[in-house]
Amino acid sequence: MRIDIITVLPELLKSPFEASILKRAIDANLVEVHFHNLRTYTTDNYKTIDDYQFGGGAGMVMLIEPIDKCITKLKSERDYDEVIYMTPDGETLKQGIANTLSLKENIIILCGHYKGVDQRVRDLFITKEISIGDYVLSGGELGAAVLCDSIIRLIPGVLGNETSALTDSFQDDLLAPPIYTRPREYKGLKVPEILFSGNFPEIEKWREDQAFEHTKKRRPDLLKD
């Protein structure tokens, strides 16, 4: 898989890809992540990437030209499955979206800034708009990092144990059950006995029941369907 990220702040985005699971995935060639600084696609001396809104109103708008140049160049080099725009008014990121995107070959992610991009960028180039939640960030970069992490960890071979992504919260629309490790007892709190029983069908059933109860308590909205 290849991910191309278009941003005015590549330095803000790079560090999540330089540690732990994402770094390992890149080092193992399971994913390529490329950063494109939008300012290198400007043509004026000031490297302008934004301007005032037509019709008045507070906040700057990202210009279409540099974005067009960057996306058109990338598309001339390979086919893309999706051109994603990070924006608070996009579709809220859910596990299902990450699952679907993890199966794609090439995707572009455009990070918004200021008030956002000229509407014509969305009309012309964007195939999917994603929000990471109902709050406004200073730009799309942190959202893009969250989206990439949620996708990359699902690529086969990225996680050591192939099954571990399948047992995450939200797979099957359930939160994950509680988990325990050493010590068996800590400050009077004991690990549930069932986990030492060696009866794996019973343990699996216990985990399913716990996941259901946990979801019912914390996120009943997930159980609606």
Ligand code: ADE
């Ligand atoms: N850019 C600004 N706020 C955002 C959000 N909540 N999700 C994605 N991109 C954003």
